[in-house]
Amino acid sequence: MPETPEEDIDFLLHNIYFALEQSLxxxxxxxTFTGLRLLIDSGEGGSTVDISRKHALIRSRDGAFSVVAQAEIARLLQYLYGADVTRAEVAFALTHxxxxxAADILQRRTRLGLVKDDASRVDWEVQEIIAEVAEKENYVVIS
Structure with missing residues (x-):
């Protein structure tokens, strides 16, 4: 795993003021944590410099801040397969x-349970999100 470059830390500390209105x-x-940034080959060739490097600042319940890559935010905002419910909505149902x-989410937190085929189509995806949230948040999920 790569080390976080000092200039990245300096950049974030300098620019975080605009989000917090407080110097750090x-x-x-x-x-700090720095991962390798996965890139998708668009087939168009060219430089990776033009690929978006936007981030978001997220504050946890205990007041800690995290900087999250736009790619992770985009993943959370992806819709479940053929449904009008996002991955973030499923995670929110668990955490908030x-x-x-899964049955609770499908039947009570979303309208997916109203049509049996809709619920069946996304059940595996809801289970996947539940597992991710349970591991990340140290939750125990009742099956």
Whole structure:
């Protein structure tokens, strides 16, 4: 795993003021993580420089801030297969609405359960999101 470059930390500390309206220093940084950025081959060739490098600032319930790559945000905003419900809505049902399992999400938190074929089509995807959230948030999900 690559180390986070000092100039990246400096850039974030300098620019975070615009989101928080509060200056931060190196003493406020409790950890860093830098991953390899996966790129999709569009088949058009050319440089990767033009691919978007936008980020979002997210604040957790305990007040910690994270900088998240736009690609992760886009993934969360993807719609479930053939449905008008996003991955983020499923995660939100678990983390904020008290959903207990896939059936709870499909039947009570969304309207997907109203049509049996719709619920069947996305059940595997809802299960996948539940597993991701359970691991990330250390949740126990009732099956």
């Amino acid at each position: 220093s190196r003493d406020d940084v409790i950890g 609405e008290g959903a207990m399992n």
